[in-house]
Amino acid sequence: MNVVHLYGLDLIIKLEFVEVNMEFSELQKIAQNTLNERRLSRLATAGTVAAAFLTDKGNVYTGVCIDVPAGMGFCAEHAAAAAMITAGESKIVKMVATGVDDNGCGCAPCGRCREFINSIHDDNYLCEVLLEDGTITTIGELLPYRL
Ligand SMILES: [Zn+2]
16 A cells, blocks of 8 residues: 655555466466366357466456357357456456367467457457477467467
């Protein structure tokens, strides 16, 4: 708490600093724990890929993929983005996606997800992404000619 003197008045200002420096290993663990492969119906499965987003406000949003015939499903990143936007946020600072076949490693977002994430906040091209080999890159580097 800080006190500011203004026109003879003491104003008490509460400053809040959001902790957004979560390590990738922690975000990766959250994504791994979100995996939940299961059959939803005779036509649909879910949870073979999970994503975890860390926002600029320090919140983590997760989602899993939903796979149905005819391409009507969506990626884990879309599910995490929907949860994040529902909660009123859209700026992602770090993201990890992982699949049941990835041995816990990160996996790069598909092209559609790269464009989608880039589109939902003007600064999301700076969002850091954990890749399969442990490399950390950004959405902007994955989309060199982004819109
Ligand atoms: Zn995708």
